[in-house]
Amino acid sequence: MxxxxxxxxxxxxxxxxxxxxxxxxxxxxxxxxxxxxxxxxxxxxxxxxxxxxxxxxxxxxxxxxxxxxxxxxxxxxxxxxxxxxxxxxxxxxxKESGGKTVGDVADLYEKARIKKGGKGTKTLPEALRTIRRVLKDYLNLPAKQFSKADLRKARDKVAKNAPQMSDRFMSYFGTCWKWAAQEDHVDYNFVSDTLKVGPGLVKRERVLSPDELKAIWDACDGPFESTNGVAYGRMVRFLMVMGQRKMEAGKLRYGDLIDGRWKQTEKQNKSGREHWLALPPLALELVGEGKANELVFAGEKAGVIGNFSQLKAELDKLSGVKGWRHHDLRRTASTHLQEQGVPPHVIDAVLNHAIQGVGGHYMHGALNKVKSEALAAWEGELAAILGKDARKAQ
CATH class of the missing domain: 3.30.160.390 (Integrase, DNA-binding domain)
Structure with missing residues (x-):
């Protein structure tokens, strides 16, 4: 060659x-x-x-x-x-002239944290996966040559499509680089001096149209060949009905479903509080039945679904709907509830948004009854959008 x-x-x-x-x-x-x-x-x-x-x-x-x-x-x-x-x-x-590489530092940091144990160990695997994925082009670079300009470039590349992930990466990497500076693998921790871009960099306003919702729903029953793909199709439909976060559904187990209601503990959601939701008929058909410890939407080897980006790309091709994200399903459901006249505080309760300011200190109502009514109203509208076959689950 x-x-x-x-x-x-x-x-x-x-x-x-x-x-x-x-x-x-x-x-x-x-x-x-x-x-x-x-x-x-x-x-x-x-x-x-x-x-x-x-x-x-x-x-x-x-x-x-x-x-x-x-x-x-x-x-x-x-x-x-x-x-x-x-x-x-x-x-x-x-590597010899500049000391450890970026990848070496990440490996050493992982070993040190595992050995130390304590707070943060549970999220360590996800933190290291994120760091290695975002910095994949720099892992072989000597750590002392990795610059603030390199960090900003990696941060902004992720932020274009996933601003929240960009901020999460900055938090994970800041802790890693602080340790690296303390251990003299790098000269100083410049991550703390580098701004997070925040979700405001890319403001999402996408609300899926009725035609797009139907196209995505129909495509979820498409020719997915893998176990991951079949489970993914059911999960996307479930998210469309329930308006919850992707990984809250991705980690849902049958033991979390009690008498037709979905219980999320404070450790199972982003808001850090207990959250109950009654499942409308369309959602109940999608979850089916299983043992308490089994995942509702189990992928390969009965584990959590993998390769979300690849499956999403396949779904885009099958549906013909481009430029949407899983999180847009939440925005779509909440927008339709708003147009139905559902009060904002009830919509926030359905989405399990944390109450901001003083209200968060004084208002602790679960609002389970009105949440159930709101979800039932959305399911009725969605069923009308999807047509008479909407209640046929996979």
Whole structure:
């Protein structure tokens, strides 16, 4: 394969000769990508290391690209012709010269937190998954070269489509980088000096039309082949009826359903308070029956549904509805309730929004009766939108 700057990240393992500079070799190993130069002095051949290439490294890093490698090779060949030493000292790998990589720091932080235990251990797996996913392009970069500009770039990339996830990442990563600074893996924790963008960066106003609701509902019964896909289709329909958060439904177990009502404990929802909802007939048909410890919408190996983004993309193709999110189903349900004349405080109770300000201190009513009435009203309107077959569950 011919060497080019664009091809460097995807070159297969082995030695790749440059077609421009004789003796310049790009060696791809299992863990490193190394530039070497092979040359002859008299009857003896030598091979020296010029530098290392790190895929997706920022421009200011010590990663050596094709142009830099060719320039360095020309310089060394000139020294060979002049009869002077080619290399004064061993070329260090960027990981060695800059200490631990971003990925290394995340691994060490995870081990330290697990060993320490205590508060935050329960959310640690999700925190580390988020950090590694958002910073996937920087995991091989020396941690001391990871800059505030890199952080802002990663933050803003996520915030374009998921501002709340962006803020969550900043919180998770801030704790990790604070530990890294305390352990001298990085010079200082600049995360605390970097602003969160907040959900205000991308204001969501999408309310799905009746035609879009019907198209999505019908597509949920589409040709999903996997166990994840079948469960996902039922869950999306359930979210459409109930107006609750995606993962509250995703982690729902049959033991949480008591006499046709869904009980969420204070630890099972974002608002941190007990929340009861009576399931309308359409929702009851969708959940079916199962053992108390079984997930209602179980994916592969009876676990929580995986690959939400992939399944959502497939659903978009099947339905023909683009640019919507699962959370828009909540906004759609609440908007229709508003148009039906349901009081705002009842809609907030259905959505389980935390009461802000002084009201949160004094008002602790569960409003179970009016919540049930509001959901029943929404289910009646939704059934009319979907048509006479709406009550046929999968």
């Amino acid at each position: 011919k060497l080019s700057a664009a091809a460097l990240p995807s070159m297969p393992e082995g030695d790749h000769q440059d077609h421009v500079i004789p003796g310049l070799i790009f060696r791809v190993g299992k863990k490193r990508r190394t530039w070497t130069l092979r040359y002859r002095i008299g009857d003896k051949y030598s091979r020296d290391t010029l530098g290392y290439f790190i895929p997706n490294a920022p421009a200011e890093s010590e990663s050596m690209g094709l142009a830099e490698a060719r320039a360095k090779a020309r310089e060394m060949l000139g020294r060979v012709e002049a009869g002077v030493p080619t290399v004064e000292e061993k070329t260090p790998h960027p």
